Amino acid sequence: MEAVTSVPPDEPSALRLRRIAHLDMDAFFASVELLRYPQLKGLAVVIGGGRRKVDELLHQTPDGTGLREPHFIPVADFPLLKDYVGRGVITTATYAARQFGVGSAMGMMKAARLCPQAIVLPVDFDEVRRFSRLFKSTITDIAPVMQDRGVDEVYIDFTDVPGGQREGGRVLARLIQKSIFDVTGLTCSIGVAPNRLLAKMASEFNKPNGISIVYEDELETKIWPLNVRKINGIGPKAGEKLATLGIQTIGELAAQDLQWLIERFGKSSGAWMHRVAWGRDDSPVVTESEPVSMSRETTFDRDLHAVRDKAELGRIFTDLCERVAGDLQRKGYVGKTIGIKLRYDDFRIATRDQTLDRYIQDAATIRRTAGLCLKRVPLDQKLRLLGVRVGTLERVGDVPDGPPELRAPRAREADPHTRPLF
DNA sequence: AAGCAGAGGTAAGGTCTC
DNA sequence: CCAAGAGACCTTACCTCT
Numbered sequence: 001m002e003a004v005t006s007v008p009p010d011e012p013s014a015l016r017l018r019r020i021a022h023l024d025m026d027a028f029f030a031s032v033e034l035l036r037y038p039q040l041k042g043l044a045v046v047i048g049g050g051r052r053k054v055d056e057l058l059h060q061t062p063d064g065t066g067l068r069e070p071h072f073i074p075v076a077d078f079p080l081l082k083d084y085v086g087r088g089v090i091t092t093a094t095y096a097a098r099q100f101g102v103g104s105a106m107g108m109m110k111a112a113r114l115c116p117q118a119i120v121l122p123v124d125f126d127e128v129r130r131f132s133r134l135f136k137s138t139i140t141d142i143a144p145v146m147q148d149r150g151v152d153e154v155y156i157d158f159t160d161v162p163g164g165q166r167e168g169g170r171v172l173a174r175l176i177q178k179s180i181f182d183v184t185g186l187t188c189s190i191g192v193a194p195n196r197l198l199a200k201m202a203s204e205f206n207k208p209n210g211i212s213i214v215y216e217d218e219l220e221t222k223i224w225p226l227n228v229r230k231i232n233g234i235g236p237k238a239g240e241k242l243a244t245l246g247i248q249t250i251g252e253l254a255a256q257d258l259q260w261l262i263e264r265f266g267k268s269s270g271a272w273m274h275r276v277a278w279g280r281d282d283s284p285v286v287t288e289s290e291p292v293s294m295s296r297e298t299t300f301d302r303d304l305h306a307v308r309d310k311a312e313l314g315r316i317f318t319d320l321c322e323r324v325a326g327d328l329q330r331k332g333y334v335g336k337t338i339g340i341k342l343r344y345d346d347f348r349i350a351t352r353d354q355t356l357d358r359y360i361q362d363a364a365t366i367r368r369t370a371g372l373c374l375k376r377v378p379l380d381q382k383l384r385l386l387g388v389r390v391g392t393l394e395r396v397g398d399v400p401d402g403p404p405e406l407r408a409p410r411a412r413e414a415d416p417h418t419r420p421l422f
Numbered sequence: 423a424a425g426c427a428g429a430g431g432t433a434a435g436g437t438c439t440c
Numbered sequence: 441c442c443a444a445g446a447g448a449c450c451t452t453a454c455c456t457c458t
Contacts, residue, residue, distance in 0.1 A: 028440095048444085087442080087443075087444080088444065089443065089444050089445095090444095091440095091444085104440085105440095105443080105444080106442095106443080107442050107443050107444095109441095109442065109443095110442065110443080149439090149440080150439080150440045150447095151440075152440075153439095153440070232438090232439080233437095233438070233439085234438090235437060235438045235439080236437085236438085237436085237437060237438085238437080238438090266450085266451070268450070268451085269450080269451090291447080291448095292447075292448065292449090293446090293447070293448080294446085294447085295445085295446060295447075296445085296446085297444085297445060297446075298444090298445085299443095299444060299445085337432085337433095339433095347443075349435080349436085350434085350435090351433090351434060351435070352433085352434080353432085353433065353434085354432095354433090355431085355432065355433090385444090385445095387445085387446095389446095389447095
């Protein structure tokens, strides 16, 4: 394991091991809600839906009389549940709800069937973001080298933090865990190991509210018995393929010949699998990064047909373009690759994109270019989702050929051949 | 003239993550 | 009949330039 950082040759005693931590907030979305509604503690609660109407559900009685204070009715007792929950999925479930087999990314209707007494709460993104900032700033106050991995997850480099090496990092992990709880009232789980790969797996060992340390020489005992799916980057597909090849555990993966893996998974993936199975990972903790693309997509309340529902689709399409443009402008980015994504009613996905010769950020150009993309895709089948994406981003003011994004879009009449469908 | 190699861009699809 | 949204990255194919 590449455990040694660069060490001045005249200071042999300064030889340090890399100590990387992975920190994961416990049932983050649900825990944030429980802070607000402590009376729900211990109950089966599912967060999600994502649809605005879940919010109404909280403030409405089944007979339609509104309530000012939120109240909590089990999903099963609510008539017209589908109208409220639509085609949404669960974001997080409390541990009580998980007992019933309910979990992240599961459809709401299915969850209602599995756990009829579950209380549904909407996601409060503002509140979640507030707590996200809060726990991250608590961390960087103690250990400055932190990498964002989403709202509820970070990597931290303990190597050069005073005390970061004590008890393999456990002392510092405990300090961070306690500080986060004091500031937010929320618990988290932390894994510390010689690299990010192992730290990520370690953080799952002792959930919730746990700490676990994995040392370099514990690969065989603590990592190899695990299923390959525990490796961050091996998902359902690769897991299935490995299973077909008779490989279940990470140890079995490590036992495979490098060339054999490359033949079956490609040069890059095969070599990567071999490396991670041996616990090798020297990727650094990266404290900042630039976005590559920004997108907006939406699943419709019902499947829509490109011709029959043209007007409605057109409205949604324009709205998506305006929202992406708004995101770009608000965050100060321009882009030159415009793309669309659509999902048919049978869940097949099609994408198209087009790269412009200049950087833009305005809704009109996005809309026009995305419209051209849409013309290149078969539209005889009903759609359930439409998305708009802008990629090849540059920061405003950092654009290779000056600031063309500030130029007004060139006014021009579309010729009939390239006139967008919407 | 033809062939090859490598770099880099574009496009489409797919996988994975939280 | 049920399966979100946002983003990163990979593979493959094709094209262009050198």
